[in-house]
Structure formats: C-alpha cells, structure tokens
Amino acid sequence: MNSAKIGIVTVSDRASRGEYQDLGGPAINDYLQVVLTSEWQAVPRVIPDEQAVIEQTLSDLCDQQDCCLVITTGGTGPSRRDVTPEATESVCDRMMPGFGELMRQVSLTKVPTAILSRQTAGLRGDSLIVNLPGKPKAIAECLDAVFPAIPYCIDLMNGPRLETDEKQLVAFRPKGK
Ligand SMILES: Nc1ncnc2c1ncn2[C@@H]1O[C@H](COP(=O)(O)OP(=O)(O)OP(=O)(O)O)[C@@H](O)[C@H]1O
Numbered sequence: 001m002n003s004a005k006i007g008i009v010t011v012s013d014r015a016s017r018g019e020y021q022d023l024g025g026p027a028i029n030d031y032l033q034v035v036l037t038s039e040w041q042a043v044p045r046v047i048p049d050e051q052a053v054i055e056q057t058l059s060d061l062c063d064q065q066d067c068c069l070v071i072t073t074g075g076t077g078p079s080r081r082d083v084t085p086e087a088t089e090s091v092c093d094r095m096m097p098g099f100g101e102l103m104r105q106v107s108l109t110k111v112p113t114a115i116l117s118r119q120t121a122g123l124r125g126d127s128l129i130v131n132l133p134g135k136p137k138a139i140a141e142c143l144d145a146v147f148p149a150i151p152y153c154i155d156l157m158n159g160p161r162l163e164t165d166e167k168q169l170v171a172f173r174p175k176g177k
C-alpha cells in the first residue's frame, strides 16, 4: 500500500505572518507520529484567515496533492475573521456533522468555551477534512475523540489503510474489516 498523504493546515493570521511561532501544525504532526504505525507523509501549510486562500489550500491538498486526510487548526471561533468552517463547507461535497458534535462534547469537559468553536468536517472527493480549534492544547483533546473513527472512514473512501499503535489509540473497524 502506498504511503498516506495527510494535509496539516494552520489557519492563523499571526502565525502566517511570522508574528508567533506556529505550534498548531507541529502539534498535529507530533500527534500523528505517535499514533500512526503505517507509512504516512505530512503535507504542511500555514495560511492566513482568508476564506479564498483556505478554500484554495484545501482543494489543492485534496485534488492535486492527493491527501486522504486534511486536518486544519484555527479559525473556527466567532471572530469576524474566523472562516475555516465556511471554507470547509464550501469545498466539501458532503458534511460529516458528527465530528464537530463529538469534539465539542469532549472539549466541553476541558473548557467551558468549547461551544465557541464552529469546527466541522466533510468529504471532498475521496478526502476527509477535519477542523480543530487554534489552541495547540485543543489538538490532542479533539483528535483523541475522533481519531478512532478516521481509519475506517478512509477505508470506506477506498483510501490507504491507516494503522495505529494500539497502546496509543485503537482504531475502530467493524469486525472482519
Ligand atoms: N498556530 C498556533 N500556534 C501557536 N499558538 C496558537 C496558534 N493558534 C492559536 N494560538 C494561540 O491560541 C490563542 C487563541 O487562538 P485564536 O485562534 O483565537 O488565535 P488568533 O488570535 O485568532 O490568531 P490570529 O489572529 O493570528 O489568526 C492565540 O492567541 C495563540 O496564543
């Protein structure tokens, strides 16, 4: 099986201008390094909170770079410039609302402002796009909740088989799959 490509997109005006170091993209990368045992390759991007740029980046990662999974961080809140969910919805063929619902539910046990994230997920062709909030500590909090379902989701889209280190995280696949 060929190596899975995973897009890692930091959406932040200040990180993209170099005003602070991007900790979100590396946190996603580190999370995947720990959890995945099958071969994979990161395709990283750091971009501003501009809807057109986000849409173009997500489309490129799915269509040209052939990423089976694209994980974004940032731009999911109520600020005027937070438009990552709108960009995600605009490039997706079908939405996967359960991801946002579950991540908010789990995040609410960590922080009362979890409901301020409009994070969502959806499918563009054979790629799954998942939004995470911008706070670096939110990354593991959210991925721990939804990642167990991601390998099977990608199987169902005929993508590469993602294997996990079961000591870290057990990917759920219905029996016999
Ligand atoms: N990619 C990141 N790397 C490091 N810290 C981050 C990142 N994204 C967010 N943060 C931290 O989380 C806080 C809240 O995140 P939020 O998404 O609201 O950032 P922000 O202030 O909207 O960023 P920006 O204005 O640059 O888009 C930020 O002030 C910053 O301290």
Ligand SMILES: Nc1nc2c(c(=O)[nH]1)N[C@H]1C(S)=C(S)[C@@H](COP(=O)(O)O)O[C@H]1N2
Residues within 6 Å of the ligand: 073, 074, 075, 076, 077, 078, 082, 106, 107, 110, 111, 113, 114, 115, 116, 117, 118, 132, 133, 134, 135, 137, 138, 139, 141, 142
């Ligand atoms: N797990 C988790 N979810 C979280 C947070 C967090 O710290 N941990 N921060 C919340 C806050 S304070 C905001 S404003 C929203 C949106 O963040 P974003 O605009 O950086 O995407 O995510 C929320 N969801």
